[in-house]
Amino acid sequence: xxxxxxxxxxxxxxxxxxxxxxxxxxxxxxxxxxxxxxxxxxxxxxxxxxxxxxxxxxxxxxxxxxxxxxxxxxxxxxxxxxxxxxxxxxxxxxxxxxxxxxxxxxxxxxxxxxx
Amino acid sequence: xxxxxxxxxxxxxxxxxxxxxxxxxxxxxxxxxxxxxxxxxxxxxxxxxxxxxxxxxxxxxxxxxxxxxxxxxxxxxxxxxxxxxxxxxxxxxxxxxxxxxxxxxxxxxxx
Numbered sequence: 505x506x507x508x509x510x511x512x513x514x515x516x517x518x519x520x521x522x523x524x525x526x527x528x529x530x531x532x533x534x535x536x537x538x539x540x541x542x543x544x545x546x547x548x549x550x551x552x553x554x555x556x557x558x559x560x561x562x563x564x565x566x567x568x569x570x571x572x573x574x575x576x577x578x579x580x581x582x583x584x585x586x587x588x589x590x591x592x593x594x595x596x597x598x599x600x601x602x603x604x605x606x607x608x609x610x611x612x613x614x615x616x617x618x619x
Numbered sequence: 620x621x622x623x624x625x626x627x628x629x630x631x632x633x634x635x636x637x638x639x640x641x642x643x644x645x646x647x648x649x650x651x652x653x654x655x656x657x658x659x660x661x662x663x664x665x666x667x668x669x670x671x672x673x674x675x676x677x678x679x680x681x682x683x684x685x686x687x688x689x690x691x692x693x694x695x696x697x698x699x700x701x702x703x704x705x706x707x708x709x710x711x712x713x714x715x716x717x718x719x720x721x722x723x724x725x726x727x728x729x730x
Contacts (some may be wrong), residue, residue: 545722548720596662604651607665
């Protein structure tokens, strides 16, 4: 599997501001995904980051709130816009670099606290 | 709404025992099934995948799949305190490569 890194690893932000999270993979991958894990909860898919085109968002998530870029096959960013305390969460990126196209591996995550 | 259900636990087993973790899913079109282990403060780590009915063994781990009953389980033999973690069941979406996750079962292995 590819090695995934995320920056920043954690941040504390003020409400109303925006934060951009970077996800870097050490080899080219077909698919990259962004998940949110709220405290004590499981993972919820935010969107699939598509290389060269607009991201595909899941129900309940919109581009204005979570704009995503994927300029190439190894890099993606997720921006959390106009943050509120409800956005405090762990944000995880993943790829499908496994033997099957459905197998996903996760980065270390970004722990976000919004005050 | 695609549902993946797990008992939240905690499931407590003594060291050396077999831990049995269960998961049910609602999407009959799902083809791929995964178990992830997540230690507190860490990201999920893939431990098993299974695609066909029956059992799949990897070391101390055995995944079991029954598509007719929409049921997947994970057995951990000779449980160790280091196995104490939250175990997440993930099921592929019928519509693409996305995964639907259960809420996870917390496992505690006591010495």
